[in-house]
Amino acid sequence: xxxxxxxxxxxxxxxxxxxxxxxxxxxxxxxxxxxxxxxxxxxxxxxxxxxxxxxxxxxxxxxxxxxxxxxxxxxxxxxxxxxxxxxxxxxxxxxxxxxxxxxxxxxxxxxxxxxxxxxxxxxxxxxxxxxxxxxxxxxxxxxxxxxxxxxxxxxxxxxxxxxxxxxxxxxxxxxxxxxxxxxxxxxxxxxxxxxxxxxxxxxxxxxxxxxxxxxxxxxxxxxxxxxxxxxxxxxxxxxxxxxxxxxxxxxxxxxxxxxxxxxxxxxxxxxxxxxxxxxxxxxxxxxxxxxxxxxxxxxxxxxxxxxxxxxxxxxxxxxx
Numbered sequence: 001x002x003x004x005x006x007x008x009x010x011x012x013x014x015x016x017x018x019x020x021x022x023x024x025x026x027x028x029x030x031x032x033x034x035x036x037x038x039x040x041x042x043x044x045x046x047x048x049x050x051x052x053x054x055x056x057x058x059x060x061x062x063x064x065x066x067x068x069x070x071x072x073x074x075x076x077x078x079x080x081x082x083x084x085x086x087x088x089x090x091x092x093x094x095x096x097x098x099x100x101x102x103x104x105x106x107x108x109x110x111x112x113x114x115x116x117x118x119x120x121x122x123x124x125x126x127x128x129x130x131x132x133x134x135x136x137x138x139x140x141x142x143x144x145x146x147x148x149x150x151x152x153x154x155x156x157x158x159x160x161x162x163x164x165x166x167x168x169x170x171x172x173x174x175x176x177x178x179x180x181x182x183x184x185x186x187x188x189x190x191x192x193x194x195x196x197x198x199x200x201x202x203x204x205x206x207x208x209x210x211x212x213x214x215x216x217x218x219x220x221x222x223x224x225x226x227x228x229x230x231x232x233x234x235x236x237x238x239x240x241x242x243x244x245x246x247x248x249x250x251x252x253x254x255x256x257x258x259x260x261x262x263x264x265x266x267x268x269x270x271x272x273x274x275x276x277x278x279x280x281x282x283x284x285x286x287x288x289x290x291x292x293x294x295x296x297x298x299x300x301x302x303x304x305x306x307x308x309x310x311x312x313x314x315x316x317x318x319x320x
Contacts, residue, residue, distance in 0.1 A: 011050060014040040018057050021064075028211035030064045031249055037061035051088045055081040059097055066104060067212070069251035069290055075104035095124045099137055106144045109291050114144060131168035135161045139177050146184050147292055154184055172213070175204040179216045186224045194224050215244050215253055222260055226267065234264055252293075255284030259297055266300065271307035278304055 021036035044050040062077030102117035138161030145154035165174035182197035222237040258281035266274035278301040302317035
């Protein structure tokens with residue numbers, strides 16, 4: 001990369017930056033990944049001959065912003081990338097960007113628009129017979145239905161996605177769909193099916209090192225054990241999670257970890273510790289507008305205040 005800087009070869013330097021940004025995102029170093037994407041964007045944003053690479057850099061930056069919980073910024077990047085490709089008549093990457101637009105809309109709580117976007121893309125992938133892409137999209141849709149409380153719809157959507165992932169040998173997506181099914185059945189308190197799905201995900205993860213999947217699996221299993229009041233297992237998983245996200249700057253990951261830790265404190269009889277931890281989770285979720293996560297945190301925080309005999313503060317959180 002140094003040689004490209006020294007020679008002033010902007011196209012090759014920008015390409016190298018975008019590729020390195022992708023690698024850093026895969027390793028979980030989201031902020032360095034954003035820095036590389038930003039440098040590439042600055043270099044080529046006015047180059048008509050590099051519009052496709054410009055869109056790729058914006059798309060990558062948006063993916064990183066999503067990972068760090070910055071959903072409004074992510075949506076803006078995705079929409080800019082889509083606009084560039086639409087006006088350039090470059091259609092190949094449009095379904096992937098539309099999928100991420102739907103995911104950002106979903107994260108911001110705009111479910112009707114997200115579902116419209118997802119269905120538009122699903123029809124494209126079905127027409128093309130792209131099973132891997134269908135698996136990824138169905139995972140996003142299953143998660144959205146889960147958040148909306150449409151459990152039967154979520155289950156069938158996850159299962160359709162799982163079949164697509166298995167038929168196309170898309171192991172990462174099969175792992176993620178298994179975790180999603182585990183989370184869904186944990187919430188439904190069907191603990192046996194939840195654990196079966198987590199076990200399958202664990203077996204798949206033995207073949208790869210993926211920080212986000214590892215975090216998601218550990219978090220899901222911790223919540224499963226919490227509902228079963230298996231506090232020794234929860235404590236062990238909390239230590240594992242601390243190691244997994246030790247260097248993470250993701251508001252999503254840190255917020256969910258603090259939410260789990262707060263639940264653990266509350267359910268093991270330490271409401272004051274729970275209050276402090278829930279307030280930390282609230283800070284992470286508020287920072288980037290993660291509204292649904294924030295609502296959940298307020299409910300748990302109210303319960304912690306009530307357990308600490310601070311009724312006015314508990315009522316305030318229910319009002320919020």
